[in-house]
Amino acid sequence: xxxxxxxxxxxxxxxxxxxxxxxxxxxxxxxxxxxxxxxxxxxxxxxxxxxxxxxxxxxxxxxxxxxxxxxxxxxxxxxxxxxxxxxxxxxxxxxxxxxxxxxxxxxxxxxxxxxxxxxxxxxxxxxxxxxxxxxxxxxxxxxxxxxxxxxxxxxxxxxxxxxxxxxxxxxxxxxxxxxxxxxxxxxx
Numbered sequence: 001x002x003x004x005x006x007x008x009x010x011x012x013x014x015x016x017x018x019x020x021x022x023x024x025x026x027x028x029x030x031x032x033x034x035x036x037x038x039x040x041x042x043x044x045x046x047x048x049x050x051x052x053x054x055x056x057x058x059x060x061x062x063x064x065x066x067x068x069x070x071x072x073x074x075x076x077x078x079x080x081x082x083x084x085x086x087x088x089x090x091x092x093x094x095x096x097x098x099x100x101x102x103x104x105x106x107x108x109x110x111x112x113x114x115x116x117x118x119x120x121x122x123x124x125x126x127x128x129x130x131x132x133x134x135x136x137x138x139x140x141x142x143x144x145x146x147x148x149x150x151x152x153x154x155x156x157x158x159x160x161x162x163x164x165x166x167x168x169x170x171x172x173x174x175x176x177x178x179x180x181x182x183x184x185x186x187x188x
Contacts, residue, residue, distance in 0.1 A: 002044065003118045004108055006127045007140035008154055009176070015151035016124055025146045030070070032142070032172045037074045039140075043081060044117030047108070047130075050087040052123035053097065060095045084111070086126050104129040128156040139164060139181040142172075 008016045009026035017023050028036060040046075048056065062075035083097035084107060093099055100107050108130065111119050121127050121136075130136055141154065164181035171177050 002112045002114065002116060003137035004047075004112065004130060004135050005043075005118055005120050005138040005140060006122070006130065006136045007039065007120060007142075008122055008124075008127070009142040009144055010154040011144055011146050011148045011151075013147045013149065014154050015148045016154050017152040018148045019150045021152070025148070026142075026144055028142075029173055029175065032176055033074070034070060035170075035172065035178070037070065037077060039120075040074065040077045040081060042117060043120045045111055045119045046081050046083045047119060047121040047126060048083055048085045048097075049123040049126035050085065050090055051125070053083065053085045053087070053090075053093065057094070086129075105133050105135070108135050124152045124154070124156070131156060131158070131162075137182065139179075141179045141181075143177045143179060145175055 009023075009028075010016055011018075011025070016026075018025070056078065059075045059078040062071060067075070079095055081096060083093075083095070084100050085093050085097050086100045086104065086107075090099060102110075104126070108119070118138075121130055127136075163184045165184045166179065167182055168180035169178060
């Protein structure tokens with residue numbers, strides 16, 4: 001069965017966007033960008049909320065501009081990657097994307113049952129819906145050494161404890177630490 005992976009860059013104090021919604025503090029360096037490209041290569045479907053979908057529209061046409069080779073590669077991978085967009089306001093999407101027709105639980109259950117590579121979810125609102133119904137199979141955090149003091153939290157307030165086990169760490173240069181977790185039984 002496919003796994004649902006929640007992956008975002010997060011500030012040291014737990015936010016994926018600052019109080020004003022900015023994410024300019026989280027721009028990856030070359031090494032981290034290559035790592036993200038490999039993660040996209042390993043992904044079978046990307047789940048997006050409206051904001052993430054709109055932010056990533058840049059990559060739909062990026063290879064047509066004069067970008068570094070590694071950015072062109074990312075753009076090609078992103079453009080080919082199937083995307084399911086959850087939105088109450090969008091009426092259409094472009095490229096290899098479709099609007100979700102069912103609720104998060106139903107869409108994710110159907111996708112998990114299909115053969116293929118893992119499913120990624122990004123964006124706080126959509127991830128929150130997945131967290132609330134226990135759909136996340138793996139948590140991937142790219143911890144950036146910055147304190148934002150507020151903003152959009154990586155994890156919403158939870159009603160119950162979620163025990164996780166650390167399965168991988170990696171340090172990128174002197175700036176970002178990658179942490180990969182999987183849930184374990186709450187009976188601990």
